[in-house]
Amino acid sequence: MKKKNLIFAIYKHLFDAFGPQHWWPGDTTEEIIIGAVLTQNTSWENVRKALDNLKNAGALNLETISKLSTPVLASLIRPSGYYNIKEKRLRAVADFFLSRCGGDFSRLKSLPLEKLRSEILEVYGVGPETADSILLYALDRPVFVVDAYTMRMGRRHGLFDDRADYESVRSLFESSLDRSLTLFNEYHALLVRLGKEFCRKRPGCRNCPLHSSRFYSKAICR
């Protein structure tokens, strides 16, 4: 099967198995941006705790985050791990959006996607995955988010080898699929769902669709 067809077949497979995921798990644009930083190399359960702390402190917004003192902000996000680093990153991201658009994200609408992407990538603490998560889920831009699950699944199914970098994988998925906001949204969310469903809290992970090349087995065709 050609890669392009395989990539769409995998999507269809996941969608049929799990249904729409309606991502991101967050209510506001700012909450999504904050969550995107906090979830770096961290389980969502821990991020949820940090988001709850911020919410209870009335700090689940960029303006307040920017004003909080370093020790207070760090202590609020402590459950999400790497709290000293993430305090700096979160502040940098908050300051960027506040200065760039004053918290009015509609002002960014006229910017070309790649221009906006490169600006966000320059912010301290924002790498490709965080930038693309923000673009796709917070700013409604059609970019494909590549994450650890995407890499694992893609390698196991021969879409690319284990040295493929972020940009080449993103390019592969984007060129193989219609550039659709909802498609990119669901695809990434479904891959995360797949990972959570089969790679965590489960012994014998090697049999899961992410780790097996037998994707079309009955593993997710229940």
Add this chain to the structure above:
DNA sequence: GACCAGGCACATC
């Protein structure tokens, strides 16, 4: 106690 989780910046070779 070891290992993992929706990365990233920085140092070193």
Add this chain to the structure above:
DNA sequence: GATGTGCATGGT
């Protein structure tokens, strides 16, 4: 340009 390392909590 590739590879290694620090960052840290909470669950399994």
